Amino acid sequence: MLGAGSWGTTFAKVLADAGTDVTLWARRTEVAEEINSTRVNAGYLPGIVLPQRLRATDDAAEAMHGTDAVVLAVPSQTLRENLAGWQPLLPERATLVSLAKGVELSTLKRMSEVVSEVADVAMEQVAVVSGPNLAREIAAEQPTATVVACNDHDRAVALQQACSTPYFRPYTNTDLVGIELAGACKNVIALACGMAVGLGYGHNTMSSLITRGLAETTRLGVALGAEPMTFAGLAGLGDLVATCMSPLSRNRTFGERLGRGETLAQAQDAAHGQVAEGVKSCSSIRQLAARTGVEMPITDVVHRVCHEGLEPGPAAAELLGRERKAE
Incomplete structure (x- = not known):
């Protein structure tokens, strides 16, 4: 080990x-x-x-x-x-x-x-x-x-x-393919859920982010050859729910600090050396989605909050203001 x-x-x-x-x-x-x-x-x-x-x-x-x-x-x-x-x-x-x-x-x-x-x-x-x-x-x-x-x-x-x-x-x-993409993407969605908590939003917002996060993760996985049902299993939905909902999750906690207005540096200092994988993976997953032609709006705004200065509040408004479509 x-x-x-x-x-x-x-x-x-x-x-x-x-x-x-x-x-x-x-x-x-x-x-x-x-x-x-x-x-x-x-x-x-x-x-x-x-x-x-x-x-x-x-x-x-x-x-x-x-x-x-x-x-x-x-x-x-x-x-x-x-x-x-x-x-x-x-x-x-x-x-x-x-x-x-x-x-x-x-x-x-x-x-x-x-x-x-x-x-x-x-x-x-x-x-x-x-x-x-x-x-x-x-x-x-x-x-x-x-x-x-x-x-x-x-x-x-x-x-x-x-x-x-x-x-x-x-x-x-x-x-x-499916197991690993699910594990990587759930950290990014957990950052988004943490930001929602930091902004004061409740369970409806969280469940919406989890569900739509699962949808964009599945789209990417299927485009790269994964089995769709993998994302309904333990490494998909199971890990996603645990990481997004639990205060023990480093990514969820990190996102919550960003939602409360802390800078990336302040949130990293508060983590005391513990790694929130989604902070870096949001960028590589975003690039992978762009290369594959897959739309991942939650991943995109998480990347922009973490690395381009977008504030969590406007990020939430941007997601809600996207074009209406069928589920």
Whole structure:
């Protein structure tokens, strides 16, 4: 497991609770030492006791040595750089599992495509985990379901078995395109929902944004070859609802700060190092939509609020003032 943030540590806990021996790589030595000595990653999951099957290290080579699967738990926009440094250490036949949800800014590639390219492995060797993945709730062992996606169904099943616990129920899927686009786009829609909350709007506004956000996400996915039904599943609607509605969602919380009038810099300072993936992915998803000829009005205004100075209030008015049409 490479990455000891909140979701990386949580998924490491899930794997260990499922009976898998896990070595968790932490960038900072003090984090690895804290986990090993106290069984807690206080900076990201305070109060959560980590299982004995999980041990931590600051040595990436040690973390990957002899493993059947390498889980990549780093932010989407830093995945390429990190993986390039780790590439010589990767076990030859290991399944490479991405937890990141985003579209790369420079290339407009999905995370599995970045992994395949940088690690120089076939797409069949790459898997992703997505779904309603609010780390704190899962770490507290609240029941949830998720999706394990891989073009190689047998690899997906093996990973499914490795992370199945009484509180964490994984389903398999082979639609990597749909699973990953859903995971990336929901962060952008969650920013919009957060802005709506910050502006003082209620549940009607939120449900409208979620529904229309799902519609534009589905349009993009289908245009790029995804299965439409994927977006009605756990990695689509399930993750979208959780990320848009929960105050535990970094993207929802970040958007709320923008809606209350904070600048991008102020909202980033308040996040204390936690990454709101949608802030950067809104730009790459917008570019991907333009290249594909797909209309994504919510994504467009989120990008303009985050990066072009558009205020959230006028952004909402612009969405409401669009041409009327049939649903």
